[in-house]
Amino acid sequence: MNTVSIPVVPAASVAGMSTGRVIGAYLAEARSECLRYMRAPGFMLPIMLLPTMFYLLFGVVMGHPPGDDTARYLLVSYGVFGVMSPGLFGFGVSLALERDGGLLTYKRALPMPPGAYLLGKMLMAMVAAAVVILLLLAMGLGLGHVALSWQQAGLLLLTGVLGVLPFCALGMLVGTLIKGQGAPGMLNLIYLPMSFLSGLWIPLNLLPKTLQQIAPVWPSYHLHQLGLTALGLQHGVAIRHAAILVGFAAIFFLIAVRRLRRYG
Amino acid sequence: MTISSDVVARLDGVVKRYNGVTALDGVNLLLQRGELLAVLGPNGAGKTTSIGLLLGLIRPDGGKAELFGMDPQRIEARRRIGVMLQSAMLPFTLRVGELLRLVSSYYPQPRPLEESAALAGIGDLLNRPYGKLSGGQQRRVQFALALCGRPELVFLDEPTVGMDIDARRKLWNAMRALVAEGCSVVLTTHYLEEAEALAQRVIVMAKGRVLSEGSVDALRAQVPLARIRCATDIDPRAVAAWPQVTSAEREGARLLIQTSEPENVLRRLLDADAALSALEVQRAGLAEAFTELTREEGEQQEAA
Numbered sequence: 001m002n003t004v005s006i007p008v009v010p011a012a013s014v015a016g017m018s019t020g021r022v023i024g025a026y027l028a029e030a031r032s033e034c035l036r037y038m039r040a041p042g043f044m045l046p047i048m049l050l051p052t053m054f055y056l057l058f059g060v061v062m063g064h065p066p067g068d069d070t071a072r073y074l075l076v077s078y079g080v081f082g083v084m085s086p087g088l089f090g091f092g093v094s095l096a097l098e099r100d101g102g103l104l105t106y107k108r109a110l111p112m113p114p115g116a117y118l119l120g121k122m123l124m125a126m127v128a129a130a131v132v133i134l135l136l137l138a139m140g141l142g143l144g145h146v147a148l149s150w151q152q153a154g155l156l157l158l159t160g161v162l163g164v165l166p167f168c169a170l171g172m173l174v175g176t177l178i179k180g181q182g183a184p185g186m187l188n189l190i191y192l193p194m195s196f197l198s199g200l201w202i203p204l205n206l207l208p209k210t211l212q213q214i215a216p217v218w219p220s221y222h223l224h225q226l227g228l229t230a231l232g233l234q235h236g237v238a239i240r241h242a243a244i245l246v247g248f249a250a251i252f253f254l255i256a257v258r259r260l261r262r263y264g
Numbered sequence: 265m266t267i268s269s270d271v272v273a274r275l276d277g278v279v280k281r282y283n284g285v286t287a288l289d290g291v292n293l294l295l296q297r298g299e300l301l302a303v304l305g306p307n308g309a310g311k312t313t314s315i316g317l318l319l320g321l322i323r324p325d326g327g328k329a330e331l332f333g334m335d336p337q338r339i340e341a342r343r344r345i346g347v348m349l350q351s352a353m354l355p356f357t358l359r360v361g362e363l364l365r366l367v368s369s370y371y372p373q374p375r376p377l378e379e380s381a382a383l384a385g386i387g388d389l390l391n392r393p394y395g396k397l398s399g400g401q402q403r404r405v406q407f408a409l410a411l412c413g414r415p416e417l418v419f420l421d422e423p424t425v426g427m428d429i430d431a432r433r434k435l436w437n438a439m440r441a442l443v444a445e446g447c448s449v450v451l452t453t454h455y456l457e458e459a460e461a462l463a464q465r466v467i468v469m470a471k472g473r474v475l476s477e478g479s480v481d482a483l484r485a486q487v488p489l490a491r492i493r494c495a496t497d498i499d500p501r502a503v504a505a506w507p508q509v510t511s512a513e514r515e516g517a518r519l520l521i522q523t524s525e526p527e528n529v530l531r532r533l534l535d536a537d538a539a540l541s542a543l544e545v546q547r548a549g550l551a552e553a554f555t556e557l558t559r560e561e562g563e564q565q566e567a568a
Binding site: 018035 | 370372413
């Protein structure tokens with residue numbers, strides 16, 4: 001019974017990575033990604049300020065009676081407008097810049113666990129989206145006296161945090177198509193017209209008939225409808241809009257991943 | 265023990281083309297455990313492409329690239345390497361300590377933070393944002409990131425570019441410490457004295473092919489030239505006509521002779537001028553050998 005076991009592979013690093021450490025790597029990546037962008041005001045401020053300023057002007061200063069549906073409608077519109085930008089810009093611009101600057105190449109050479117890079121960015125965008133919605137809610141409830149139940153506020157926050165994901169996927173796709181400084185311009189060309197065409201600035205029923213008819217083409221239209229449902233301004237059909245958004249996200253994401261694999 | 269168990273990285277007849285232009289044309293490369301290999305060559309020689317293949321960043325069009333006998337794209341292989349690339353813009357807003365902790369988290373058994381920092385000489389920079397550092401300091405941080413995972417093999421692509429002499433010597437010492445631990449190093453560099461000071465083996469590449477491979481001494485021996493300098497009145501044109509003299513010219517008060525047979529030339533020189541003084545004889549350095557090896561390539565390029 002005196003067997004002496006001799007380890008076949010003595011080198012420590014060959015032993016592989018414990019599950020705990022792999023999870024730790026994912027967490028470290030997400031933490032770094034959030035930290036680095038929260039510390040970059042030039043990056044975060046436009047994302048945060050654009051929707052809050054618009055809402056302050058059109059939703060609060062212009063004034064609507066507290067019980068009015070318009071006040072709630074505007075909260076949803078600017079909420080969706082605000083949620084799109086961390087997805088499009090937080091994901092798209094940073095990916096385009098990092099492909100250009102060599103950071104992505106460096107990360108691919110490192111033993112970073114698969115997907116940690118994208119998951120980190122996704123989490124960053126979700127946090128930023130949550131902050132935007134919370135800011136709007138604070139302004140709406142505090143300054144605009146919008147009548148909302150806690151449940152409705154919670155649902156709107158959830159819609160925002162999850163609703164950023166299709167726009168992450170779209171931003172990612174643009175980030176894989178355009179390298180470097182060209183990306184912000186291209187993303188604005190998508191962001192601003194899409195916001196307008198899906199009725200985020202001017203309610204859809206005030207737009208020409210043709211534009212109303214093609215509105216369901218835009219993912220932001222569906223997120224808007226979901227937001228309206230969350231605040232009780234619309235009934236039923238939430239599942240359908242959610243499913244369409246999932247479909248958009250999946251298609252953008254798959255094409256983007258394919259391009260990343262192929263061209264890096 | 266099998267022979268292959270000591271091979272940590274290998275390129276086997278690798279061919280790589282970009283849009284029809286051949287970047288690598290049948291490159292073979294073998295790296296043994298604990299060895300420091302320097303890869304030299306002019307720009308566009310294929311050094312970075314070779315490293316990219318070994319890191320799994322690009323795929324070969326022909327032949328095979330292996331890390332520890334595995335496909336370089338396997339994460340198990342990459343957990344055993346450290347990397348310092350030529351151009352990687354690391355996040356400017358993260359502090360040095362945060363970067364070190366992040367990259368360390370990818371590895372199974374990383375070094376303690378302080379040890380990595382001390383090895384790379386950045387112990388005093390840990391709380392500084394990366395973007396606020398000087399170019400040389402950033403290179404040192406990148407070096408720390410390359411070694412923090414306790415790798416068995418480190419790739420250093422032009423590590424000392426932008427460093428002053430003092431920082432460069434410190435990095436050389438750190439590289440020697442790594443090799444002393446049994447770590448293998450692949451080093452690409454433009455500085456020949458760097459290869460001369462550090463490398464056990466040198467590969468010279470040009471135009472996607474390996475021109476020469478061997479120890480620093482063997483590389484030098486490929487160009488069997490010696491330089492003789494002395495103060496003398498002898499006419500350089502007469503010396504140039506002597507057998508085995510490659511060139512002879514006047515450099516101020518001195519005569520400068522290049523020859524493959526310094527002993528014979530010296531004997532004849534001393535006979536010819538009894539008043540000859542300030543004699544120096546020097547073997548050709550790596551720089552001469554390198555120039556000699558890549559000269560033909562360069563001339564072809566200029567002619568094209």
